[in-house]
Amino acid sequence: MANNKDSLLKSTSFWQHDYGHYTPNLSLAENLKADVAIIGGGFTGLNTAWQFKKDNPNARVVVLEADIIGFGSSGRNAGFSTKLFGLEPEMVVLRWGKQKMIDAHRYMNMAVAHTKSLIEQNGFQSDYSHAGMLRVSYAQKQLQRIRKTYQLYQELGIDTGLTWIDKNRIQQEFYSDRIIGGIYDTDTGTLNPCKQVRELKRLAESAMVKIYETSPVMNIEKTASAIILKTPNGQVAADKVVIATNAYTRQVPDARSLKNKQYPLWTYQVVTEPLTAAQWDSIGWKDRQSFGDNRHMLHYFRTTADGRITMGGGDAIAYKTGAKLEIPSPMNWEHCEAHLKWIYPQLKDVRIDYRWGGPVSVNADMAPEISFIEDERIIYSGGCFGHGVSLSHLNGRTIADLLNNNKTELTDFWIVNRKCIPMPGDMLSFIGGQVARKALKVGDWWEERHVRNH
């Protein structure tokens, strides 16, 4: 494994380091014809490719990935396969109304189930565990808010699998004075994201999908008979194209109508060294559920298969990203480490082994989107916020239905082909992001002012 210095320099994820040696496929170096070409080899792109090829065994399906499989958010995330959608349920209800929140919850239920069964049915080795997830509070005001969230789930009739956990019970499980209650959702999984995305690659290739790595699409040309995707050393002429670039979408060339779809926000994560048995004994957490807090700038925590804790969040940075751009943030990493040790002072001497970051795709509507772009031959998927693991897997199935021209329960979901509020230009999006971030941080400071001393 690389040392701290290397990981700081590269900012690649723990999962990418931990994967060990990986041999990427060759770049595209010829001119091909395809029925479907997919730009981006993350969860969305690869599951779309596999699902469509499964439906159409004779179809020619090509995936073009700018970097290597696992480079994007799919190889960097925390691996929570959850039912969380967009921002908070209150925000979804405020913006979209109750029925759309209920529909979104149903879609996300299907998303978690779809991801789990894909893993189980295809024997993925991606350390999947279905241990559930808690949403916890540290301060009374947060507790009041999470109680309202719980009541909202009950009022909407979407509280199956959710239970309220009070301070006594939570502290019997997690030996931390900081955690004072919250909601437990039994139906959440965790996975190793880099293994998962490369298992998806294996599955797609087993069905004869052609995957080219280090093959950035540099030009998209629409003609009457085909859409031509140009990469540095070859091109694909396809009948249909899927733009599965999520938070990297501003980098996709020649798609002006994509530029205002979403904006990338960078978020940060750290992972400890493997904990000793004594350290695990000192903190409880025997069932290894994942948990997140209900701060406005939330943190999330989980364990890894080799006995570490990984956690992240607490802040985000808006940047004009490039597909290759890394944005190290020592300040955010220090914040994560301090927060982990604030919850668990027992771990004050535990070493942080890796630090990294990655982009999440946010949009003005606070909900994901799958849309045709100017032309029914081009489908775009993005705006997954920080909740895209299960969602992007199911979106792959939904996009396959759209490619097949099938009207299904999935293609009827309201994120499909909806009119999205456009994001403003780069500078305004950046300023808006900074203002929103400051406001959320002030909200957290206010709610936690009686329990914090850092």
Ligand SMILES: Cc1cc2nc3c(=O)[nH]c(=O)nc-3n(C[C@H](O)[C@H](O)[C@H](O)COP(=O)(O)OP(=O)(O)OC[C@H]3O[C@@H](n4cnc5c(N)ncnc54)[C@H](O)[C@@H]3O)c2cc1C
């Ligand atoms: C730090 C972090 C933690 C997260 N934690 C969670 C979590 O715990 N749970 C959760 O639900 N979600 C989480 N997310 C969000 C989740 O990771 C994403 O929503 C999801 O991975 C998106 O998958 P995707 O396939 O749509 O995009 P990506 O995985 O980003 O794939 C897009 C790909 O497109 C490629 N690309 C870009 N431009 C081009 C081009 N011109 N030509 C060819 N290829 C191109 C990129 O290289 C990239 O590989 C997290 C995100 C981050 C960054």
